Amino acid sequence: MLKKFVNVKDEEVxxxxxxxxxxFTLMCGYAILKPLRDEMATAGGVKNVAWVFTATFVVMLVVxxxxSALVARWPRQRVIPLVYRFFxxxxxxxxxxxxxxxxxxEQLARVFFVWVSVYNLFVVSIFWSFMADLFESEQGRRLFGFIAGGGTVGLLVGPFLVKHLAEPLGATNLMLITAVLLEVSARCVRRLSHRAVVVRPREAAAEAPVGGGVFDxxxxxxxxxxxxxxxxxxLLYASTSTFLYNQQAHIVASVASGSDARTAAxxxxxxxxxxxxxxxxxxxxGRLMARFGLGLALAVAPLVTAIGSFWLAMVPSMLVLIAFKSLRGATHYSLERPAREVLFTxxxxxxxxxxKGFIDTVVYRGSDSxxxxxxxxxxxxxxxxxxxxxxxxxxxxxxxxxxxxxxxxARKPEPSAPALASPVDAARRPAA
Structure with a gap:
């Protein structure tokens, strides 16, 4: 059945x-927390988006x-579940x-808003680091698009659960669902570490600590x-996203009157x-990346952003905004993001x-700020x-x-940096 939708081999299923x-569990859990965060932000007076992004950036500099210190000393199948259980x-x-x-x-709302912003970026970055470590580049081209679909389904199911359970159970109690989903995520890491089928040779070093220093x-x-x-x-993706986010707020405010109308928009x-x-x-x-390579997948989202920004400047309407945001978001999450993750393999x-963790969190939120x-x-x-x-x-x-x-x-081999290579990777290289 799966082969009808994705080019997957039997041993990879x-x-x-x-x-x-x-x-799915990661993004569904986040989608449950997001409405609670936004409601608390509204009630608690968290209105300055620039301040929130700056506070998140500072926290990322610590996290x-x-x-890095944890992955340098402990294997991934231990560190990743540990991080999820900490959250x-x-x-x-x-x-x-x-x-x-x-x-x-107000104080609780500010802290919770920043925590959710850190949580979302960090757990997703770790997920893709793990995927890049499990799968080869050729596999990523075929499979990362479908795997990313798990997150999209989670982002659809999460709001559905909130809509139907928030009133009968209480919005705060829904946090317990996210906690359960986080535990499932941690258990998935364990299962994947033990049974993942990858093209690259399965060596003991693949499950060993990464090694190196904290700032390597x-x-x-x-x-x-x-x-x-x-x-x-x-950095450029985050910058255009921030500009578009603010544009969206202006346009929605100008055409939708009242909190309910804006929420619906x-x-x-x-x-x-x-x-x-x-x-x-x-x-x-998956089929597009496997057939045409990464260039097309990486190029679509910025091209849509340029054309859509011009269109929105000429016709700043709600219809144009919905069309632009839908195409940009869809091409980023389905094509550009999976293709970028393939590069990390x-x-x-x-x-x-x-x-990767530094790029996905510190650079991303620094650009936002x-x-x-x-x-x-x-x-x-x-x-x-x-x-x-x-x-x-x-x-x-x-x-x-x-x-x-x-x-x-990406078509050329990445030059190695012997002085910075971890002890594990150095041990894996064949002798000359």
Whole structure:
């Protein structure tokens, strides 16, 4: 049955389905937390998006080195479940505090908002690091689109559960569902570590600690053209996302009056993004990357962003916004994101778990923070909505150029960096 939708081999089916369930549980859990976070933010007065992004960025600067230290000393099948269960304990702590009360609503809302923002980026980054470590590049081209579909299904199921269970059970009690899903995610890691079928030889070193120092991931980032390009790509994606997020807020506020109408408008946009994404992930992404390579998959999202920004500048309407956001979100999550994760299959394990974590979290949220303050400044200077949309086009153009360059670079073997290679990877190299 699965072969009708994705180009999967018999020996890969179990691992692919487990990976699908793993990503589903992560994103479904996040989708349950997101409405609770947004409601608390509204009630608690969390309105300054730039401040939130900056606070998240600062927290990431602390969290990423800690994770690097853990993977340097312990194997992945131990570290990843440990991290998920740490977040699970955090979540239970928030649950108890919310039930008992006593903490000012505004303070709790701010802390919870930042925590959810850190949680979402971090657990997803770890997921894709794990996938890049389990599967070869050729497998990733065929399978990552479908595996990413697990997350999309989770993002559709989560809001459905909230809609039907929030009132009878209480919104705060839904946090316990996320806690259970996190435990399932941790167990999926264990199962995949023991039974994953990969093309690369299964060696004991593959389950050993990554090794190296805490900050070697950052040094590797600046010594590798591929990693630098991936960092620049995520920076440009995040910048255009922040500009578009603010544009969306302006347009929705201008056409939708009242909290209920605005909520419905945002929900409509999110629904079409996820629905179109799921179709592309399950039916198109794997076959497209396997047949045409990574270049096309990486190029579609920035191209849609440039064209859509121009369209939105000319016609700043709700219909255009929904069409633009749906196409951009769908092409990013179904094509560009899986293709970018395929690129990480070609780097060594230290870069997968350390440099990738830095790029996906610190660089991403740092770009959000800077872009938010820049947008706020331009808006206060009186720049029109159309002008701000046009300002996104050069960023999208640079994003497109970097993406195409990365696709060409991926065809060449990544040069090794012996001075920075982990002891594990060095041990795996054959003697000269």
């Amino acid at each position: 179990g691992s692919v389905l487990l990976s699908f369930v793993y990503f 990423v080195p800690v994770f 699970l304990l955090n979540l239970l702590g928030f649950f108890v505090v919310m039930k008992l009360g006593g903490v000012p609503r 991931g950052l040094r590797l980032l600046f010594s590798s053209p591929l990693l630098l390009g991936l960092g620049l790509q995520i 945002f929900a409509n946009i999110d629904f079409w993004v996820q629905a179109l994404t799921l179709v592309l992930q399950t039916l198109v992404a 070609s780097v060594d394990r230290e870069a997968k778990y350390k440099s 800077v872009s938010s303050w820049l947008y706020t400044g331009l808006d206060k200077l009186g720049m029109s909505t159309s002008a701000l949309s046009l300002a996104t086009i050069p960023l999208a153009g640079l994003w497109l150029a970097v993406s195409l360059w990365l696709a060409r670079l």
